[in-house]
Amino acid sequence: MFYLVEFLKVLKENVIVAFIFVMSSVAVVSVSHNYKGIEAKLSNVSTKNGQPYFNALVSDGVRVDSVVRRMKSLPGVVGVETVKSLAIKKEVKTLEKIYGTDLLKNLVSSKYKKIKIELKHGLKLKNQTLIKEYLQRLIGKESVTVGNLKTPQKVKLEKGNIIQIITSWGKWYLVSILAGLWLISLALLVKPLKKSSYIMEKFQRSNHNFFKMFGVGLLSIIIPAYIANVAYAPKVDLIPFAAMLTMFGIVLLTSALVKK
Amino acid sequence: MREVLLGSKKNYQNLKDQFVFYLDNVSVDYGNCSALKDITLTVNPGEIFFVTGKSGAGKTTLLNVLAGDVKPTKGRVFGVDQNVRFISQVFQDLKLFEHRTCEENIWFSYDRSLYKNKNEFRSDMLELAKVLGIQDKLGDKVKDANGGLKQKVAMLRALMARPNVLIADEPTSSLDKESSIKLFDVLNFYNIKRKLTVIWASHNRELVKTFPGKIVHLENGKLIYSGHACFI
Ligand SMILES: Nc1ncnc2c1ncn2[C@@H]1O[C@H](COP(=O)(O)OP(=O)(O)OP(=O)(O)O)[C@@H](O)[C@H]1O
Ligand SMILES: [Mg+2]
Numbered sequence: 001m002f003y004l005v006e007f008l009k010v011l012k013e014n015v016i017v018a019f020i021f022v023m024s025s026v027a028v029v030s031v032s033h034n035y036k037g038i039e040a041k042l043s044n045v046s047t048k049n050g051q052p053y054f055n056a057l058v059s060d061g062v063r064v065d066s067v068v069r070r071m072k073s074l075p076g077v078v079g080v081e082t083v084k085s086l087a088i089k090k091e092v093k094t095l096e097k098i099y100g101t102d103l104l105k106n107l108v109s110s111k112y113k114k115i116k117i118e119l120k121h122g123l124k125l126k127n128q129t130l131i132k133e134y135l136q137r138l139i140g141k142e143s144v145t146v147g148n149l150k151t152p153q154k155v156k157l158e159k160g161n162i163i164q165i166i167t168s169w170g171k172w173y174l175v176s177i178l179a180g181l182w183l184i185s186l187a188l189l190v191k192p193l194k195k196s197s198y199i200m201e202k203f204q205r206s207n208h209n210f211f212k213m214f215g216v217g218l219l220s221i222i223i224p225a226y227i228a229n230v231a232y233a234p235k236v237d238l239i240p241f242a243a244m245l246t247m248f249g250i251v252l253l254t255s256a257l258v259k260k
Numbered sequence: 261m262r263e264v265l266l267g268s269k270k271n272y273q274n275l276k277d278q279f280v281f282y283l284d285n286v287s288v289d290y291g292n293c294s295a296l297k298d299i300t301l302t303v304n305p306g307e308i309f310f311v312t313g314k315s316g317a318g319k320t321t322l323l324n325v326l327a328g329d330v331k332p333t334k335g336r337v338f339g340v341d342q343n344v345r346f347i348s349q350v351f352q353d354l355k356l357f358e359h360r361t362c363e364e365n366i367w368f369s370y371d372r373s374l375y376k377n378k379n380e381f382r383s384d385m386l387e388l389a390k391v392l393g394i395q396d397k398l399g400d401k402v403k404d405a406n407g408g409l410k411q412k413v414a415m416l417r418a419l420m421a422r423p424n425v426l427i428a429d430e431p432t433s434s435l436d437k438e439s440s441i442k443l444f445d446v447l448n449f450y451n452i453k454r455k456l457t458v459i460w461a462s463h464n465r466e467l468v469k470t471f472p473g474k475i476v477h478l479e480n481g482k483l484i485y486s487g488h489a490c491f492i
Contacts, residue, residue, distance in 0.1 A: 002372075013359055199355060203348055203369040203421040 003209070006200070007217035010192050021185035025218065025247065026225040027178050032243035033229040039171055051078055052151040053118040056135060057095060059143040064113055067138055071115075074131060076123050083114040095145060119149070182247070186254065189214075194258055211255035218251055279338070280305050280345065280425055280457050281326050286335035288321050288481075295321040297481045298335070303459065308451055308473030311461040317478040319461040320352055323427050326459060348423035350431045352461075354414045356402045362413045363398040369420035381420070388416055391446060407434030415443065419450065425457045426450075437467065444471050 011018035031038060058064060064082055071080045091114060117135070119128065132146050197209035222244050229240070281303040288296040295318045303309055303326070311319045324330035325337060327347055339345075348369070356365050366385055375381045389395040392412045402410060411434050418426055426447065432440035448471075450456040462468050468475065477485040 009360075195355075196357070199357075199368050203417060204371040205343060205346060205373060206371070 003213045003216045004220055006196060007193070007213045007220075010189070010196055010213075011217075014189065014192055017185050017188040020181055021189055022221055024178055024182040024185060025221045028182060028243050028247065029222050029225040029240055030229055031174070031178060032240040033226065033237065034233060035171075035239060038174075051118045052121065052123070052149055053116055054132070054149045055091065055147040056115045056117065057091065057145045057147075058113045058115060058139060060113060062113070062139055062143050064115065067135070068115065070138060071117060071131075071135065074134065076120050076127050076131060077117060078120055079118040081116040081118075083116065095147065099145070183250075186250070190254060190258060208255070210258060211252065214251045214255060215248070218248060222247065279303060280307075280340070282338040283325070284336045284338070286325060286332040286337060288318075288325060288330060289333045295481050296325070296332075296478075299483050301476065301483070301486070303457065305457055306451065306455045308448070308458045308471070309460065310468045310471070310473055310475045311459065311478065312465045312468060312475055313463065313478035315463060316480075318481040319463075319478060320429055321481075322476075322478065323349075323429050323459065323461055327427050345424040346421065347425040347427060348418040348421040350411070350414045350418045350426070350428040352429035354410055356410060356414060356417075358403040359401065361399050361401055362394070362405065362409070365402060365413055366398075366417045366420055369417050371421065374422050385416065385420055388419060388446075392416065392442070408436075408439065411435060412439075412443075415446075419446075422454075423456065425459070427459045429461045430463070431460065432462065432464070432467070440467060448472075 011022075058067075068080045068082060071077055092112060117131070119131065128149055135146065136144055193213055194210055197213055200209045201207065226240060226244065230236075279302050281301070283299050283301040286296060286299045286301075287294060299322065311322055313319050321330060325332055326339070327349055328337075328339070328342075363385070367381075370378065370381050375384075385398075386395055389398055392415070394409060394412050394416075397405065397409055400409070402413065405413070411431055415428070415431055418428070428447075432443060435443065447456070447458050447460075451458055458473075460468070460473075465475075465477070474488055475485065476483060
């Protein structure tokens with residue numbers, strides 16, 4: 001308790017550095033606890049949105065599963081997704097506008113399934129056409145309507161929108177930025193903490209106060225952070241424990257090195 | 261660092277009673293500059309020891325060697341482990357936390373193994389503060405305090421650690437003669453009552469000569485004189 005109070009006092013006297021230290025510690029715990037979701041989000045921002053694709057509307061009667069499997073194995077195809085029929089009504093309306101109602105008369109059923117086929121970047125027109133033709137042959141020309149190839153822009157990065165820029169760099173950049181922030185704030189906290197532990201050791205019969213203060217302080221940040229994360233998204237994973245142990249190890253190492 | 265005398269318990273007990281520090285031909289060099297030259301010195305338990313000399317004579321260096329903060333370049337230092345005989349210090353630069361109050365600075369000496377509870381520490385602190393005449397100023401921030409108050413706070417912090425040895429580096433440099441004498445009286449009281457060994461560095465030889473105790477006089481890092489003040 002005593003060491004924690006002293007640790008908090010030192011934090012209070014170095015508000016900005018302390019804020020960065022606490023936030024980056026909490027962030028390390030949160031990111032390592034939710035790394036899967038974050039990884040998915042990041043790859044969504046940085047790659048998926050930039051992938052060229054075309055949609056195909058398929059009659060409800062067609063068994064899509066095998067089509068999806070075969071399309072996936074084609075060279076040049078990056079991903080295939082099916083979309084549930086309810087969401088498609090709007091898509092049908094736009095297609096009707098483009099092709100006219102006549103073309104769609106071929107599609108007997110009023111219900112459709114949508115397949116989204118993502119292609120490699122920079123695929124030649126010849127190959128694109130081949131893929132489309134292959135799909136039509138697989139399903140049968142009457143049961144499928146193939147849309148135009150769309151190439152969505154990569155998410156445009158706004159100048160100054162740091163969060164967007166950082167997320168577009170991917171997970172390793174995120175991890176190294178977090179680790180960097182944490183290490184820098186740690187390094188800046190060493191001096192004031194060392195001073196106070198030096199004085200403590202000079203006037204009290206106790207040792208290793210630097211480690212005690214720093215250790216207790218770090219634990220009192222990361223343990224509540226971890227508990228809050230588990231309460232929010234319950235699961236147990238080794239990665240957050242590894243991250244927390246690493247942080248603790250670095251603090252232990254720092255106090256061993258700083259002593260001398 | 262310091263050579264700590266250990267050995268059979270009986271032997272150890274003997275040595276412990278014999279001296280607080282024993283310096284054997286100690287020299288300290290800072291690069292080309294030699295701050296201490298061949299100092300041989302014994303400090304006995306319960307002694308009051310004044311280290312005098314001009315600025316740059318090596319007083320602080322000698323005190324740091326005794327406290328274990330500076331390692332001698334040559335020679336050996338004998339002392340007893342901190343757990344057996346506790347040393348507390350008044351630093352020349354005080355080493356107070358400027359942004360905290362005087363009281364908060366003194367609380368750094370609150371050792372739970374020495375005091376029954378916080379109240380005991382607090383009442384001791386108030387009593388001592390009254391003697392030094394600073395009981396009303398304990399709530400002041402150190403950065404707002406004058407030099408005299410700072411020195412008294414540093415002294416209070418050192419005494420509240422209940423040391424066996426007090427090493428004070430120029431503890432009266434910002435105090436007038438009257439306050440200096442009062443401070444000495446306090447230390448003298450601790451010396452008699454609790455057998456506190458006092459090592460006190462001062463450039464003010466005239467003041468120190470009026471106090472009872474031993475004097476070590478340094479010039480350019482050399483020990484010029486060692487003996488009782490009254491014989492100078
Ligand atoms: N850390 C250091 N690095 C280099 N030289 C040092 C260091 N500390 C002290 N010195 C030198 O050693 C000599 C003795 O210094 P010391 O501080 O012991 O003197 P002092 O008697 O305490 O002086 P003062 O009365 O000014 O406090 C001086 O010449 C000083 O310049
Ligand atoms: Mg000095």
